[in-house]
Amino acid sequence: MARDKKAVYYRLEIDTLLCTLCPICASRCEKGAISQKMDNSIIYLYFENKLCDGCKVCERLCPESALKVVSTHQMGVKSILLNSGDVAVCEECNQPFASLKHLERAYDKSKTLLSARRRLCPICRINRLLSSVEMP
Numbered sequence: 135m136a137r138d139k140k141a142v143y144y145r146l147e148i149d150t151l152l153c154t155l156c157p158i159c160a161s162r163c164e165k166g167a168i169s170q171k172m173d174n175s176i177i178y179l180y181f182e183n184k185l186c187d188g189c190k191v192c193e194r195l196c197p198e199s200a201l202k203v204v205s206t207h208q209m210g211v212k213s214i215l216l217n218s219g220d221v222a223v224c225e226e227c228n229q230p231f232a233s234l235k236h237l238e239r240a241y242d243k244s245k246t247l248l249s250a251r252r253r254l255c256p257i258c259r260i261n262r263l264l265s266s267v268e269m270p
């Protein structure tokens with residue numbers, strides 16, 4: 135159903151210093167208004183306000199409190215770039231797999247993570263764990 139001229143839309147205010155480009159807001163937005171794209175060196179976070187219904191799930195779930203949902207009367211014509219950052223490349227298979235800032239923030243929060251493992255993609259991490267298990 136089309137919205138009239140006085141309809142309320144929403145925009146996202148983001149603190150790009152706090153945002154780690156983790157996958158949470160994009161993966162939990164049921165309207166597909168937030169999306170993440172990754173190439174070999176950069177990860178991007180986009181927002182499309184004509185898809186957003188203002189539910190604030192993203193704001194509530196953001197682990198860094200980096201997002202704020204704000205109402206507006208303007209409907210955007212295309213998706214806008216919210217944030218971007220470097221990609222972490224797996225030391226084993228050389229595939230880009232996650233936000234580097236997200237991994238570094240996780241490592242800062244949990245000193246129990248072994249630094250040698252933090253640049254491994256999930257598949258290589260499992261393979262390394264399996265290869266270290268002695269078979270009976």
Ligand code: SF4
Nearest residue numbers: 153154155156159196
């Ligand atoms: S959930 Fe928060 S920290 Fe993660 S990408 Fe979204 S805004 Fe950034």
Ligand code: SF4
Nearest residue numbers: 163186187189190192
């Ligand atoms: S407010 Fe709801 S619909 Fe809008 S971007 Fe956040 S999670 Fe998606």
